Amino acid sequence: MATPPVQVYKALVKELQFHDHRYHVLDDPLIPDVEYDRKLMQLRLLEDTFPDLMDDNSPSQRVGGKSLLEFSQISHSLPMLSLENAFDSQALLNFDRRVAERTDEKENVNYVCEPKLDGVALSLLYRNGVLESAGTRGDGTTGEDVTANARTIRSVPLRLQGDSPPNLIEVRGEVYIPHKGFDLLNARNQKDGEKTFVNPRNAAAGSLRQLDSKITASRPLVMCVYGVGIIESVVKPKTHFETLAYLKGLGFLVNNHVTVAADIFQCENFYEELAKQRESLPYDIDGIVIKVNSLQMQQRLGTVLRSPRWAIARKFPAQEEMTRLLAVEYQVGRTGVITPVGKLEPVFVGGVTVRNATLHNLDEITRLNLYENDTVIVRRAGDVIPKIVRVVREYRRLNAKVIKFPEHCPVCDSALEQLPDEAAVRCGGGMNCPAQVKQAINHFVSRKAMNIEGLGVKLVEQLVDLGHVRSFSDLYLLDLDIFCSLERVAEKSSRNLLQSIHASKQTNLTKFIYALGIREVGEGCAQMLASRFQSLDALIAEPIEKLIEIEGVGPVVARHIVDFFAEPKNMIIIDELRSIGLKFHDLTNERNLDRPLEGQTWVLTGSLGLMSRERLKVTLQTLGARVSSTVSAKTTQLIVGSKPGSKLDKAELLQVPIMTEKELADFLISHDLHSQGTAER
Ligand code: IVH
Numbered sequence: 001m002a003t004p005p006v007q008v009y010k011a012l013v014k015e016l017q018f019h020d021h022r023y024h025v026l027d028d029p030l031i032p033d034v035e036y037d038r039k040l041m042q043l044r045l046l047e048d049t050f051p052d053l054m055d056d057n058s059p060s061q062r063v064g065g066k067s068l069l070e071f072s073q074i075s076h077s078l079p080m081l082s083l084e085n086a087f088d089s090q091a092l093l094n095f096d097r098r099v100a101e102r103t104d105e106k107e108n109v110n111y112v113c114e115p116k117l118d119g120v121a122l123s124l125l126y127r128n129g130v131l132e133s134a135g136t137r138g139d140g141t142t143g144e145d146v147t148a149n150a151r152t153i154r155s156v157p158l159r160l161q162g163d164s165p166p167n168l169i170e171v172r173g174e175v176y177i178p179h180k181g182f183d184l185l186n187a188r189n190q191k192d193g194e195k196t197f198v199n200p201r202n203a204a205a206g207s208l209r210q211l212d213s214k215i216t217a218s219r220p221l222v223m224c225v226y227g228v229g230i231i232e233s234v235v236k237p238k239t240h241f242e243t244l245a246y247l248k249g250l251g252f253l254v255n256n257h258v259t260v261a262a263d264i265f266q267c268e269n270f271y272e273e274l275a276k277q278r279e280s281l282p283y284d285i286d287g288i289v290i291k292v293n294s295l296q297m298q299q300r301l302g303t304v305l306r307s308p309r310w311a312i313a314r315k316f317p318a319q320e321e322m323t324r325l326l327a328v329e330y331q332v333g334r335t336g337v338i339t340p341v342g343k344l345e346p347v348f349v350g351g352v353t354v355r356n357a358t359l360h361n362l363d364e365i366t367r368l369n370l371y372e373n374d375t376v377i378v379r380r381a382g383d384v385i386p387k388i389v390r391v392v393r394e395y396r397r398l399n400a401k402v403i404k405f406p407e408h409c410p411v412c413d414s415a416l417e418q419l420p421d422e423a424a425v426r427c428g429g430g431m432n433c434p435a436q437v438k439q440a441i442n443h444f445v446s447r448k449a450m451n452i453e454g455l456g457v458k459l460v461e462q463l464v465d466l467g468h469v470r471s472f473s474d475l476y477l478l479d480l481d482i483f484c485s486l487e488r489v490a491e492k493s494s495r496n497l498l499q500s501i502h503a504s505k506q507t508n509l510t511k512f513i514y515a516l517g518i519r520e521v522g523e524g525c526a527q528m529l530a531s532r533f534q535s536l537d538a539l540i541a542e543p544i545e546k547l548i549e550i551e552g553v554g555p556v557v558a559r560h561i562v563d564f565f566a567e568p569k570n571m572i573i574i575d576e577l578r579s580i581g582l583k584f585h586d587l588t589n590e591r592n593l594d595r596p597l598e599g600q601t602w603v604l605t606g607s608l609g610l611m612s613r614e615r616l617k618v619t620l621q622t623l624g625a626r627v628s629s630t631v632s633a634k635t636t637q638l639i640v641g642s643k644p645g646s647k648l649d650k651a652e653l654l655q656v657p658i659m660t661e662k663e664l665a666d667f668l669i670s671h672d673l674h675s676q677g678t679a680e681r
Contacts, residue, residue: 004050012043016059017159024154024222025253057130057158064152064213071144071211074135078229080121080172081140082306083289083313089268092290095312096264102309103297108263110293112240113270115257116313117224118284119176119204122150124223129165131158136208140306149208152217155224161251166233171247173225177204178283181220198377198390199320200284225252226289239293260293271314278316279382287315320379321354322392323347327372328359328403330410332435334443335519336426338409338416340365342376342388350380357386361423362405369393371400411435431471431569438464440517444472448523449515450504451615454497462486472515473576475501496610499665503611505582506619509536512584516570519560528552529561536574536584540565583622598624603631603656605648606641610661619668631656639664 019036023029029036040060047054086092099109121137134150136143150156153175160166177185182200189196197203207219225247227240237243241260248254257274261267267290274288292298292310301309324345331339340359347354357378359365368391370376375395380386405425407416414429427433431440441460445452452475463469468482478501483494507515513536514526521529532550533539539561547558564570602625604613611619616639617627631638631650638651638658651658659667 004053005046006053009043009046009050009053010055012039012046013055013058016040016043017057017157020059020154021157021161021251025157025251061158062152062154062217064215064217065148067212067214068148069211071146071209073138073142074133074145075142076123076135076140076229077170079140079306080123080137080143080229081303081308083116083311084307085287086312086314092264092268092312092314095290099292099297099301099310103300105297109297110239111261111264111267112244112291112293113259113261113267114226114289114291115255115274115281115285116287116289116315117174117176117226117255118201118286119174120201120208122146122173122175122208122223123229124150124156124171124173124225126160126165126169126171128167129160131156144209146208148213149210149216150223152213153221153223155222155253157251162249164234165250166231166235168230168232169250170229170231171225171250171252172227172229173223173252175204175208175221175223176200176283177207177220178222180282181222185220222283223253224255226255238295240291240295240298241293243295261290264290267314275316279384285316286318287313289313317349317351319350319381320377320389321347321349322375323354323378325370325372325374325376325388328365330406332409332411332427332433332439334436334439334517336409336428336430336433336436337424338406338427340403340405342370344376344378347378349378349386350382352380354378354380354386357388359388362418362425363423365403365405370403371396372403373397373400409433409435431573434464437470441469441472441475443517444515445475445504447612447614449511450507451511451612451618452497452504453500453612453615454493455500459486459489459497471573471576473573473580476505476577476580476582499610500615502669503615503619505580506622507582507584508618508622509534509584511618512536512582513539516564516574518564520557521561525552525557596623597636600625600636601628601632601634602626602637602639603628603635603647603651604639604641605631606644608639608641608661610665616664 016036016039019029019031019039023036043058044060047058047060084095086095096109099105103109123135123137123143124131125133125135131147131151133145134147134156135145138144151158177200179200182197182203185203186196197206203219204221207216207221210216226244228243228247235246237246241258244254244258259270261270267288271288274285278285290312292301298308298310303309325342326345327343329341329343331341333339339361342357342359344355344357359368359370368388370388370391374397375392376388377390377392378386379389408414409416409427409429412427412429412433412435414427414433416425417428418425427436429436431437438460441464442457444450445455445460455475460469463478463482463486466486468478469475478498480491480494480498483489483497484491489497509530510523510527513521513529514523528550529539533542544558544562547553547561548555550558553561597620602620604616604627608616620627625636628635631647631654633654633656635651635654635656638647638656639661640648640658641661648658
């Protein structure tokens with residue numbers, strides 16, 4: 001047999017260890033994955049051919065080994081402590097005061113702030129630079145020996161970096177699963193018909209406690225370290241921050257948000273800052289940990305019961321809480337989709353009191369196996385709509401009731417329908433369903449659509465309920481008497497509303513297409529359709545085969561567009577709007593327009609009350625004017641709102657004609673310019 005290429009093998013092990021560190025710890029890979037895989041294959045080939053060469057810490061050994069019958073116990077020479085919690089800033093100030101008193105510190109105490117990672121604690125013991133054992137926290141004194149599992153975690157070095165590793169060091173940190181890995185893991189489990197995990201923390205805990213380390217190896221675990229237990233080394237850091245830098249140098253992953261704070265107020269600022277970033281971090285955190293930076297001071301402070309006096313956890317409000325599902329109500333959306341909403345016993349979660357949680361659709365209720373009166377876990381993360389993540393089956397009550405999805409629309413009683421390839425159940429009532437009319441009108445009047453200012457949800461609700469509005473065109477038939485008859489609408493605002501409705505007749509093709517509320521046609525899609533077709537009739541005439549081919553449309557949206565215009569009721573609505581005088585020329589194409597303000601430059605200053613700046617701009621641009629932000633001798637007209645800026649002074653100096661907003665409105669109406677322009681092309 002050939003002589004084993006010891007040097008080649010050792011060099012390859014070292015090279016792969018280096019790339020592992022770049023990839024899993026520094027998150028900065030040097031070589032592409034395929035190149036890494038090629039080198040790993042070479043290594044495996046050498047190990048298969050010359051088994052005697054095998055290094056226990058070879059990068060090929062991250063795949064797990066034999067399955068255990070049970071974990072053996074591991075005792076921690078220094079107990080693994082837990083942290084005291086602070087739920088408000090007063091508790092932090094108290095902590096700071098206690099630290100100062102106990103250490104006789106006259107100056108501000110220096111702290112280190114770290115994210116509190118939401119995973120499971122793990123302790124790693126290295127002897128002469130090699131990973132010897134890994135143990136869970138257990139009861140703080142004795143944990144479980146999960147060495148084989150820890151060895152599969154890529155960010156856990158099997159061998160420490162540097163020329164003079166400590167003789168003995170126990171490193172502690174948190175094992176967790178980042179969001180991306182968690183989603184992939186759950187998707188994979190779902191596909192394989194296996195149980196999915198409730199949250200990344202449970203997934204991490206379950207993965208670390210597998211008797212079969214091959215399973216652990218298949219889970220995307222990460223370990224981030226935050227401290228040391230025992231250490232026998234020549235180099236001894238003096239501060240906690242230096243300790244973290246030292247651990248980084250040994251090849252460990254250290255969180256990159258760690259910051260030194262000069263006093264407790266800076267710690268509170270760090271908390272506020274991190275709370276803002278919490279949702280965008282790629283892993284779960286449940287607060288911050290504040291630690292006295294000086295290790296000498298830490299020693300003096302010592303511990304009380306099971307917590308150190310030198311550290312505290314400032315917790316974020318919990319994102320998950322337990323409560324009871326009282327009932328399920330059904331909301332009708334703009335396109336008739338019925339959304340079940342869980343009515344909850346009020347619960348404080350994610351920093352607010354939550355009473356409702358979305359249940360998405362019928363499938364979700366089935367998936368959760370949810371009954372009325374069930375005890376449920378509610379999650380509210382950031383500004384995300386609260387949702388029921390699971391049912392606590394063990395607490396199911398005797399009066400728990402099966403949820404029966406309605407067969408008729410709760411608002412208009414039309415039959416509900418479910419298309420074969422859709423999760424959503426819909427009300428077939430269309431514009432005969434008041435709930436759909438209200439939402440369609442709310443969308444139609446919204447800023448990015450027809451931009452009818454002042455016509456809020458409450459007013460729309462009244463107008464529809466009182467039978468004044470059944471379709472878009474009814475909005476243009478409303479008069480002063482109707483508005484004045486509504487609750488909490490004064491005459492002045494009624495006049496403003498009429499003015500807004502009137503002004504909205506001047507729009508452009510993008511806004512009009514968007515306002516129609518065609519399913520899945522958002523603002524961007526409407527814009528693309530407008531600039532491509534230049535006229536509504538051209539869009540209506542386009543066959544589905546051609547629509548599909550347009551980039552950004554695709555088969556689903558194309559079907560929605562064609563279905564929308566194939567519906568006679570929708571075409572009637574469009575005709576009605578046209579005959580009322582709605583003009584939707586597209587600004588992108590200026591040909592053939594009747595543009596009375598062509599060649600003129602208008603400037604707006606001050607805050608405008610009657611019309612929004614955006615609407616006024618569109619109106620003026622539609623009429624051909626260029627709207628500029630600076631006054632010059634070439635300015636045709638300055639419109640002044642209240643509290644005008646220096647533009648007014650400049651205009652007076654240059655003798656530029658000045659018009660108040662009210663004068664402008666009169667000007668537009670008297671010259672019939674508000675509806676001026678040729679019919680849309
Ligand atoms: S220090 C004595 N730092 O929070 C203090 N802990 O109850 C030892 N944790 O079980 C912990 N992130 O697993 C520390 N940056 C961090 C942490 C952290 C998460 C966990 C740790 C411990 C629990 C505290």
